[in-house]
Amino acid sequence: xxxxxxxxxxxxxxxxxxxxxxxxxxxxxxxxxxxxxxxxxxxxxxxxxxxxxxxxxxxxxxxxxxxxxxxxxxxxxxxxxxxxxxxxxxxxxxxxxxxxxxxxxxxxxxxxxxxxxxxxxxxxxxxxxxxxxxxxxxxxxxxxxxxxxxxxxxxxxxxxxxxxxxxxxxxxxxxxxxxxxxxxxxxxxxxxxxxxxxxxxxxxxxxxxxxxxxxxxxxxxxxxxxxxxxxxxxxxxxxxxxxxxxxxxxxxxxxxxxxxxxxxxxxxxxxxxxxxxxxxxxxxxxxxxxxxxxxxxxxxxxxxxxxxxxxxxxx
Amino acid sequence: xxxxxxxxxxxxxxxxxxxxxxxxxxxxxxxxxxxxxxxxxxxxxxxxxxxxxxxxxxxxxxxxxxxxxxxxxxxxxxxxxxxxxxxxxxxxxxxxxxxxxxxxxxxxxxxxxxxxxxxxxxxxxxxxxxxxxxxxxxxxxxxxxxxxxxxxxxxxxxxxxxxxxxxxxxxxxxxxxxxxxxxxxxxxxxxxxxxxxxxxxxxxxxxxxxxxxxxxxxxxxxxxxxxxxxxxxxxxxxxxxxxxxxxxxxxxxxxxxxxxxxxxxxxxxxxxxxxxxxxxxxxxxxxxxxxxxxxxxxxxxxxxxxxxxxxxxxx
DNA sequence: AGACTTTATCCAAAGGATGAACATACCCTG
DNA sequence: CAGGGTATGTTCATCCTTTGGATAAAGTCT
Numbered sequence: 001x002x003x004x005x006x007x008x009x010x011x012x013x014x015x016x017x018x019x020x021x022x023x024x025x026x027x028x029x030x031x032x033x034x035x036x037x038x039x040x041x042x043x044x045x046x047x048x049x050x051x052x053x054x055x056x057x058x059x060x061x062x063x064x065x066x067x068x069x070x071x072x073x074x075x076x077x078x079x080x081x082x083x084x085x086x087x088x089x090x091x092x093x094x095x096x097x098x099x100x101x102x103x104x105x106x107x108x109x110x111x112x113x114x115x116x117x118x119x120x121x122x123x124x125x126x127x128x129x130x131x132x133x134x135x136x137x138x139x140x141x142x143x144x145x146x147x148x149x150x151x152x153x154x155x156x157x158x159x160x161x162x163x164x165x166x167x168x169x170x171x172x173x174x175x176x177x178x179x180x181x182x183x184x185x186x187x188x189x190x191x192x193x194x195x196x197x198x199x200x201x202x203x204x205x206x207x208x209x210x211x212x213x214x215x216x217x218x219x220x221x222x223x224x225x226x227x228x229x230x231x232x233x234x235x236x237x238x239x240x241x242x243x244x245x246x247x248x249x250x251x252x253x254x255x256x257x258x259x260x261x262x263x264x265x266x267x268x269x270x271x272x273x274x275x276x277x278x279x280x281x282x283x284x285x286x287x288x289x290x291x292x293x294x295x296x297x298x299x300x301x302x303x304x305x306x307x308x309x310x311x312x313x314x315x
Numbered sequence: 316x317x318x319x320x321x322x323x324x325x326x327x328x329x330x331x332x333x334x335x336x337x338x339x340x341x342x343x344x345x346x347x348x349x350x351x352x353x354x355x356x357x358x359x360x361x362x363x364x365x366x367x368x369x370x371x372x373x374x375x376x377x378x379x380x381x382x383x384x385x386x387x388x389x390x391x392x393x394x395x396x397x398x399x400x401x402x403x404x405x406x407x408x409x410x411x412x413x414x415x416x417x418x419x420x421x422x423x424x425x426x427x428x429x430x431x432x433x434x435x436x437x438x439x440x441x442x443x444x445x446x447x448x449x450x451x452x453x454x455x456x457x458x459x460x461x462x463x464x465x466x467x468x469x470x471x472x473x474x475x476x477x478x479x480x481x482x483x484x485x486x487x488x489x490x491x492x493x494x495x496x497x498x499x500x501x502x503x504x505x506x507x508x509x510x511x512x513x514x515x516x517x518x519x520x521x522x523x524x525x526x527x528x529x530x531x532x533x534x535x536x537x538x539x540x541x542x543x544x545x546x547x548x549x550x551x552x553x554x555x556x557x558x559x560x561x562x563x564x565x566x567x568x569x570x571x572x573x574x575x576x577x578x579x580x581x582x583x584x585x586x587x588x589x590x591x592x593x594x595x596x597x598x599x600x601x602x603x604x605x606x607x608x609x610x611x612x613x614x615x616x617x618x619x620x621x622x623x624x625x626x627x628x629x630x
Numbered sequence: 631a632g633a634c635t636t637t638a639t640c641c642a643a644a645g646g647a648t649g650a651a652c653a654t655a656c657c658c659t660g
Numbered sequence: 661c662a663g664g665g666t667a668t669g670t671t672c673a674t675c676c677t678t679t680g681g682a683t684a685a686a687g688t689c690t
Binding site: 024026027030034043045046047070071072 | 678682
């Protein structure tokens with residue numbers, strides 16, 4: 001989609017930028033006229049030619065505006081960022097998210113906490129919370145995990161990355177958590193499970209679907225889930241199981257959880273759940289398969305909720 | 316509490332501030348007119364431009380008002396906190412912390428995530444980061460732990476409280492983390508240890524002593540510590556061990572860690588370390604006894620650092 | 631020829647400022 | 661307990677600013 005030409009980076013005309021950034025062309029012109037951001041090059045016939053970096057600026061601007069900042073002020077902020085790091089313009093044919101993930105991985109490889117913090121903070125302006133997680137944090141973490149397994153990164157580096165990206169993700173979640181809740185979903189890691197990132201990723205999806213999310217965190221026993229169902233009456237339950245379990249043990253574990261949630265629809269995801277689709281199905285749960293379109297999970301869940309409403313009405 | 320969050324100082328207009336703080340715009344204007352708090356900058360067209368710090372002031376004001384303090388009085392208190400904050404533990408609202416902790420506990424008892432989030436957010440405006448942790452979060456957590464052991468609270472409630480207070484504490488830490496670090500300290504929980512709050516409490520102390528804190532998080536094996544020493548050359552290491560271990564096992568564990576950190580001074584704290592003072596001493600570490608004045612730990616550490624400098628100079 | 635772009639001008643809706651007025655709720659005093 | 665005063669949040673009317681989008685006339689690409 002983007003010409004991967006070498007040398008100077010690809011150039012876009014105004015409509016293309018409008019499509020890429022989601023900002024209408026007239027508005028782009030207005031922003032340029034009023035705030036001077038961005039200031040694309042011109043052809044001899046004075047057509048605007050935006051570079052990848054210009055598109056990036058527009059995206060940041062839009063992100064800030066979406067956050068509630070006034071365009072004029074957002075422009076001021078972006079201008080300062082742009083001046084502070086004049087080398088942002090990477091000539092590689094990558095999009096902003098890939099660049100951000102790359103900067104994060106790079107900081108981890110150099111074991112540089114300060115650079116990592118900066119890279120993470122910069123990423124947080126690159127779109128909606130879910131986008132940032134799905135396109136920056138999650139890929140970065142996956143890559144870091146791979147590098148660690150391959151022996152290219154130390155445990156300490158992996159720990160540091162988890163800590164910083166975990167914090168950033170929690171921050172994202174806090175920022176988007178709605179104030180006027182509609183439906184509630186309780187999220188938790190199964191007993192013995194201490195990896196929390198997948199849970200937060202799921203949380204961001206649920207928030208986007210209009211749920212309020214209550215997170216019980218790592219290593220949550222079945223009783224705790226039962227308690228929360230009794231007190232909060234959530235519309236759904238989400239479980240995360242990253243670690244692999246032997247079939248028999250997993251069946252035992254899951255049966256306890258299925259009992260605990262009662263008739264509340266529940267979803268489970270993560271590596272540890274992936275191969276147990278039949279079991280999960282039998283226990284009345286929904287498996288969120290890795291790599292699967294999240295919307296499919298949502299559909300399955302909505303169906304359960306509808307069924308449940310009908311039952312309730314019938315009873 | 317310095318809002319270092321959005322890099323360059325973002326500026327918000329009144330509507331955005333209303334949304335961010337939950338205080339209606341007319342009230343913001345009234346507060347400014349009557350008490351002069353906050354006093355935002357103005358654009359040429361006399362639009363109000365609130366900095367992140369101004370938003371913070373408003374949040375504090377609201378926090379105190381929600382606790383029942385009269386706005387005029389709250390304004391007085393906030394003004395004093397704002398002026399004297401960096402070092403002192405300003406306190407006119409003697410029981411404000413107790414009230415805040417009470418609200419948190421109350422929300423947990425009612426298993427009301429929304430109320431909990433609100434109570435926590437309000438608490439975060441009642442002074443410096445360390446004050447908030449030591450006087451609000453830590454007591455609340457202690458109390459919640461007790462209630463749980465006594466069977467008055469469910470596991471789910473305890474989990475929820477940990478999750479929310481943990482997030483808030485991480486947020487506090489992020490806000491006070493200095494930008495230009497002098498000395499670095501690496502903090503981690505020993506292997507098998509998954510409780511992180513004490514570590515964050517320690518982190519807040521180190522930050523106040525002028526350290527940059529790099530947190531490796533829960534369940535950190537000795538090798539990871541060795542890696543981080545090799546790469547970051549921290550001035551000190553802090554370990555947390557909440558769980559109790561049999562003496563023999565703890566000795567083995569700790570020997571590995573002592574080897575890993577090499578000549579770097581190290582401190583260890585938490586219930587699990589409390590009874591092993593002699594062992595820790597023998598391995599060259601510093602025991603941060605529970606209930607002990609943190610300054611004593613600091614002194615011991617500074618002494619080690621001095622000794623180390625002298626050795627280095629001699630060699 | 632037809633689809634895009636450019637500049638310039640204009641417009642209307644949304645958001646802000648100000649000052650004054652209101653409506654409560656609270657406190658003190660008689 | 662009644663009555664007067666104060667503190668405080670909210671509303672109104674009026675005018676100003678910002679901002680996204682529309683239109684027109686002319687130039688440029690393919």
